[in-house]
Amino acid sequence: MKKLFLSFIIVAFFSCVAQAQDVPASADKRINLLTRVMATELQLNEAEFIKLRSLNRERILKSDEIAVLYGSDAAVVATKLKEVEDNFDKQFTAILNPVQQAAYTNYKQTTEETKLTAAQVEKVDKANAALKDKKLK
Numbered sequence: 001m002k003k004l005f006l007s008f009i010i011v012a013f014f015s016c017v018a019q020a021q022d023v024p025a026s027a028d029k030r031i032n033l034l035t036r037v038m039a040t041e042l043q044l045n046e047a048e049f050i051k052l053r054s055l056n057r058e059r060i061l062k063s064d065e066i067a068v069l070y071g072s073d074a075a076v077v078a079t080k081l082k083e084v085e086d087n088f089d090k091q092f093t094a095i096l097n098p099v100q101q102a103a104y105t106n107y108k109q110t111t112e113e114t115k116l117t118a119a120q121v122e123k124v125d126k127a128n129a130a131l132k133d134k135k136l137k
Helices: 002-020 025-042 046-070 074-093 098-136
Strands: none
Touching: 025 046, 025 098, 046 074, 074 098
């Protein structure tokens, strides 16, 4: 009986290890980069850093999954991503102190402005590319 139980524990352990390594390299890089930037900006301690990394991992993997599953329907993607972000915010702000929460609010506003700027630049680049194509024809 002990051998059976021990065998079960070993199999379960290696299953968990194998599953943990299923994260694509690109997602892992994004998780690490985002976590480091946020931890620096918000001055997180080690325990908060570990929790943030776990939350970022969950958020990025779910976002990637949503993009694959619902990529053809932009409205559904936007709705699902909003749910993921709201869940992340709720869980993350629960571990922050008031000073860190204020810094996180500021960080979110800054990143939203950056996203908007990047989106505007991308729109201009697409318009310029379309004009080039028309001139070439």
